[in-house]
Amino acid sequence: AQSVTQLDSQVPVFEEAPVELRCNYSSSVSVYLFWYVQYPNQGLQLLLKYLSGSTLVKGINGFEAEFNKSQTSFHLRKPSVHISDTAEYFCAVSNQGGKLIFGQGTELSVKP
Amino acid sequence: EAGVAQSPRYKIIEKRQSVAFWCNPISGHATLYWYQQILGQGPKLLIQFQNNGVVDDSQLPKDRFSAERLKGVDSTLKIQPAKLEDSAVYLCASLLDNAYNEQFFGPGTRLTVL
Numbered sequence: 001a002q003s004v005t006q007l008d009s010q011v012p013v014f015e016e017a018p019v020e021l022r023c024n025y026s027s028s029v030s031v032y033l034f035w036y037v038q039y040p041n042q043g044l045q046l047l048l049k050y051l052s053g054s055t056l057v058k059g060i061n062g063f064e065a066e067f068n069k070s071q072t073s074f075h076l077r078k079p080s081v082h083i084s085d086t087a088e089y090f091c092a093v094s095n096q097g098g099k100l101i102f103g104q105g106t107e108l109s110v111k112p
Numbered sequence: 113e114a115g116v117a118q119s120p121r122y123k124i125i126e127k128r129q130s131v132a133f134w135c136n137p138i139s140g141h142a143t144l145y146w147y148q149q150i151l152g153q154g155p156k157l158l159i160q161f162q163n164n165g166v167v168d169d170s171q172l173p174k175d176r177f178s179a180e181r182l183k184g185v186d187s188t189l190k191i192q193p194a195k196l197e198d199s200a201v202y203l204c205a206s207l208l209d210n211a212y213n214e215q216f217f218g219p220g221t222r223l224t225v226l
Contacts, residue, residue, distance in 0.1 A: 004154075032213045043116070043203060043217035044155070051213065090154050098143060098207055099168060100215060102154030 002027040002093050006103035014111050015083055021076040021106045023091035033074040034092040034100065035065055044090065050074065061085070086110045114138065116218035118204050124224045130192040133221045136185070137206030143167075145215065146179055146189050147203040155203055161187065191223075199225045 007022040025031065032051050036044040048059025055067040065076045074091060091103040117136040125131050137144050142163050147155035158177065160168040164184040172179070176195070181187040191198055201222050205215040 034213075036217075041219075041222075043219045044205075045217070046214055049214065092154075094213055098213055098215070099145075099157055099160060100147075100155070102156070105152075105154050 002101050004091050004093050004103035006091055006106050008106050010107045012109045016080045018079050019081050021089050023074045025072055025093045031093045035076050036090045038088045081110045083110050116206055116216055118218035118221055122222050126226050127196055128193040132188055132190045133202050135187045135204030141206035141208050143207040144187050145205040149201040194225045196225050
């Protein structure tokens with residue numbers, strides 16, 4: 001069975017500082033990996049995805065993530081965060097069936 | 113391109129009452145999902161449709177939850193009777209092509225059961 005663990009439930013950071021949101025997954029088969037962002041009272045928006053190929057994936061809003069198969073990780077990074085990045089971030093895994101399995105979420109709080 | 117539409121956005125009911133949520137996916141998207149997101153948790157899949165057929169409903173509490181997508185376009189999720197633990201946001205998502213696996217999410221319906 002597939003599962004996702006987001007290692008930090010809350011990450012406070014100051015504006016313009018770098019941030020890393022950690023995600024580990026478990027799966028016995030090849031997977032696709034995703035990061036979604038959820039702003040208050042809104043649905044989920046895709047930040048980036050890993051399907052195959054280059055292990056460094058670039059997404060929207062300056063975010064990037066690195067797929068590490070040996071560590072079964074897919075950590076999300078941004079070199080300099082803005083106040084507007086304050087939101088809940090979800091890591092998710094799926095197989096070709098399309099069903100997404102989400103982690104518990106990481107609340108990113110950017111302070112001025 | 114219009115996104116995934118959901119209604120209502122908010123609903124408050126008392127336990128043992130019934131409630132229904134509606135979702136209209138992006139035009140042309142064959143696959144439709146309903147997720148339940150309890151406060152402080154990630155979304156959990158309830159049911160997946162491919163056109164008007166059910167692909168996966170293994171996590172749907174069938175004694176009280178039902179869903180349909182009769183014409184393979186919009187979908188309705190119903191809870192009857194509701195329990196306190198059903199308080200959550202119900203998210204609908206749609207998918208065009210499994211090869212890209214990008215699901216597009218609606219804004220959700222926030223259900224409060226008192």
